Amino acid sequence: MAVQTPRALVSCASLLWLARAAGGIPFPAQRDLLMRQEVSRQMGGGVTLTAAEQKLDADLRRLKEREMSAARFPPALHFFKARPLIQQSPVFKLLQKMPKGAALHVHTSSLVGVEWLVKNVTYRPHCHICFTWDNSVRFLFSERRPFPRWDCFYWQLLGTLRARIGDTSGFDNSLMQHLTLFTEDPDGEYPSQEVVWEKFEKVFIAAAGLITHAPVLRDYFYRGLEELLQDNVMYLELRSGLSKTYELDGTVHDTAWTLRTFQEVTRKFVSDHPDFLGARVIFSVHRALSVSEVKAAVKEAIQLQTDFPDVVAGFDMVGREDGGRSLWFFRDALSLPAELGVTLPYFFHAGETGDDDGTDVDQNVLDALLFNTTRIGHGYALAHHPLAKELSRKRNVAVELCPISNQVLRLVSDLRNHPAAVLMSEGHPMVISSDDPSLFGTTGLSYDFYEAFVGIGGLKANLGTLKELALNSIRFSSLPPHLKDKGLVMWQKKWDAFIFHHS
Ligand SMILES: *[C@@H]1O[C@H](CO)[C@@H](O)[C@H](O)[C@H]1NC(C)=O
Numbered sequence: 001m002a003v004q005t006p007r008a009l010v011s012c013a014s015l016l017w018l019a020r021a022a023g024g025i026p027f028p029a030q031r032d033l034l035m036r037q038e039v040s041r042q043m044g045g046g047v048t049l050t051a052a053e054q055k056l057d058a059d060l061r062r063l064k065e066r067e068m069s070a071a072r073f074p075p076a077l078h079f080f081k082a083r084p085l086i087q088q089s090p091v092f093k094l095l096q097k098m099p100k101g102a103a104l105h106v107h108t109s110s111l112v113g114v115e116w117l118v119k120n121v122t123y124r125p126h127c128h129i130c131f132t133w134d135n136s137v138r139f140l141f142s143e144r145r146p147f148p149r150w151d152c153f154y155w156q157l158l159g160t161l162r163a164r165i166g167d168t169s170g171f172d173n174s175l176m177q178h179l180t181l182f183t184e185d186p187d188g189e190y191p192s193q194e195v196v197w198e199k200f201e202k203v204f205i206a207a208a209g210l211i212t213h214a215p216v217l218r219d220y221f222y223r224g225l226e227e228l229l230q231d232n233v234m235y236l237e238l239r240s241g242l243s244k245t246y247e248l249d250g251t252v253h254d255t256a257w258t259l260r261t262f263q264e265v266t267r268k269f270v271s272d273h274p275d276f277l278g279a280r281v282i283f284s285v286h287r288a289l290s291v292s293e294v295k296a297a298v299k300e301a302i303q304l305q306t307d308f309p310d311v312v313a314g315f316d317m318v319g320r321e322d323g324g325r326s327l328w329f330f331r332d333a334l335s336l337p338a339e340l341g342v343t344l345p346y347f348f349h350a351g352e353t354g355d356d357d358g359t360d361v362d363q364n365v366l367d368a369l370l371f372n373t374t375r376i377g378h379g380y381a382l383a384h385h386p387l388a389k390e391l392s393r394k395r396n397v398a399v400e401l402c403p404i405s406n407q408v409l410r411l412v413s414d415l416r417n418h419p420a421a422v423l424m425s426e427g428h429p430m431v432i433s434s435d436d437p438s439l440f441g442t443t444g445l446s447y448d449f450y451e452a453f454v455g456i457g458g459l460k461a462n463l464g465t466l467k468e469l470a471l472n473s474i475r476f477s478s479l480p481p482h483l484k485d486k487g488l489v490m491w492q493k494k495w496d497a498f499i500f501h502h503s
């Protein structure tokens, strides 16, 4: 708060001065000063732009103004309807080229676009498919026809089925529908949070059989990093349950195998693409587990962190917060590291909730901070928690803002009304991420940057805002200081090239 005192004094003095001038029109110079002081508090308000940057900033502002006056303003529409408009947007095209730094909130199961899963993975030999009674789908790679299971009793070779159906593109499209939430009619298909979350969880189960096949997983990670780099993202922190992977003969690998594979693929990718910084994992388990299961997971995370210190960033809990178990419910498990005297950084999802003020789940943001969370996933509810907000700011605990996710999962419909608008105008520590790109039909970070920059930030958000958001993604990453420095140098080089290209 010490930081704010001088500002507060200045403002009060200015207001008194205004009051004295109140007999007539307030002094324009004083008005300018106040406005500049206010702008300086916003995200990026402290960034000084070079002449070339100022020119790009002016261009961006003009483009943004044009988009805001169009009949259909993308951030006001559901993303599934806005996507074709955004793809045409000159602001979006610039954002695609802009070096955006790091993606700090992405989940494994939705890292890679469904197009690749269907057009590449389901075309591989030995892929079996089965339709469940509730019209969901399961995949399994197996040398022999898989045995019937509780949820699936009729397995067939996917290639045979595809050949029999004949309409390959129609069939492939229907498979894609099982692996994404994307649809032309979001309001009709997902009338409520309950319905959209139900489909959300179904998609994860459907994709699992494809992704957790060991040879696929390697290609999947590699492809995921490729999609990020193509969108000018240079580093990833992936939330992953590190599911057990399986071979064609049914052999199952453990968690450490999955982590080692991730490490190997990342190293290969970085050696193939030296302008990519790397990737780490935040070990994540579902909040549907019991306290003792989460205890076991926390212990496992501590072990994995010891065995793979370069790769494991920390621990998180995933799954819908509303109707789910609160962080406080798991306090005996989450306090384990402190009791054992070890450090396990937390990266909690918290406050991914709307109007449930006062419930246990609504306390998740404060509890996340009590457990010393390093960042807050979403923090949509933070605006309603003044103390949590203050603590998060004071301790530099960044909010991971995922605008499209919040809209698709029905926390907000018109993104101009997203509560993060206030956080942005206050310069609250924040990064932008995509959460579940393949489920929402996005790739990389550009779509979410667009919504944050054009919709949530409004006309006030400028090139300084974008620059600070990109820099934040490296500053607030889990990387050790020397790698942050390396990342910042790499980013600056890309940024200079980006600015040069547009001047
Ligand atoms: C599938 O992806 C792999 C790895 O990215 C690639 O080597 C292979 O050629 C692709 N196959 C098809 C059919 O696209």
Ligand SMILES: *[C@@H]1O[C@H](CO)[C@@H](O)[C@H](O)[C@H]1NC(C)=O
Pocket: 334, 335, 338, 370, 371, 372
């Ligand atoms: C959080 O950090 C504080 C200060 O470092 C420490 O005293 C406390 O034990 C930590 N709490 C947990 C749950 O790790």
Ligand SMILES: [Zn+2]
Pocket: 105, 107, 349, 377, 435
């Ligand atoms: Zn998430």
